[in-house]
Amino acid sequence: MISVLLSVQPEWVDKICNVLFFKDGLPVYEKEDEVRKTRPSVSVPFKVYIYESRRRKKVIGHFICDRMTYIAARVDDHGEKHLENTAFLRTCLTNLELFNYLYREGGRCSGWAWHISALKIYDKPRELKEFKRPCPVNDCQECKFALWQTHTFISESKVVGCTQKIKAPQSWCYVMEVE
Numbered sequence: 001m002i003s004v005l006l007s008v009q010p011e012w013v014d015k016i017c018n019v020l021f022f023k024d025g026l027p028v029y030e031k032e033d034e035v036r037k038t039r040p041s042v043s044v045p046f047k048v049y050i051y052e053s054r055r056r057k058k059v060i061g062h063f064i065c066d067r068m069t070y071i072a073a074r075v076d077d078h079g080e081k082h083l084e085n086t087a088f089l090r091t092c093l094t095n096l097e098l099f100n101y102l103y104r105e106g107g108r109c110s111g112w113a114w115h116i117s118a119l120k121i122y123d124k125p126r127e128l129k130e131f132k133r134p135c136p137v138n139d140c141q142e143c144k145f146a147l148w149q150t151h152t153f154i155s156e157s158k159v160v161g162c163t164q165k166i167k168a169p170q171s172w173c174y175v176m177e178v179e
Contacts (some may be wrong), residue, residue, distance in 0.1 A: 058125035067115035
């Protein structure tokens with residue numbers, strides 16, 4: 001099964017992991033929605049691995065994204081800033097921060113809230129090398145799946161080999177666990 005590796009800064013990881021209270025025996029976390037400008041082209045639910053950038057530089061846990069909420073940002077004719085579909089989101093961002101992140105004059109003015117459910121934080125964080133990324137080269141006979149592969153071509157039709165260059169994504173990427 002293809003999953004997603006999501007790169008998250010430490011201050012947001014802390015909010016994702018922070019339990020506010022328990023409801024019906026289950027933890028309610030401070031941050032339950034992660035906002036991104038794009039979304040994977042997989043149907044929900046899907047598994048998302050959390051890569052903590054900067055501080056640990058490891059995969060610290062995973063969650064199930066069981067809902068994607070489309071968010072639109074726009075400026076009306078009077079210069080007023082508007083966000084749509086944010087009423088029930090818990091992003092830990094102010095409306096102004098969310099608007100400034102999503103709005104680009106003359107460009108993309110929308111994004112997605114990835115809902116975090118069934119959060120699991122690992123006792124021992126995992127290394128990136130424990131994951132593979134689907135190879136971007138169609139019909140690669142050498143690697144079937146690999147993380148950020150570099151290919152050496154003998155001709156346009158034959159791939160000779162793949163070498164791994166492990167690197168964290170800037171936002172997110174598709175991954176599979178190494179078996």
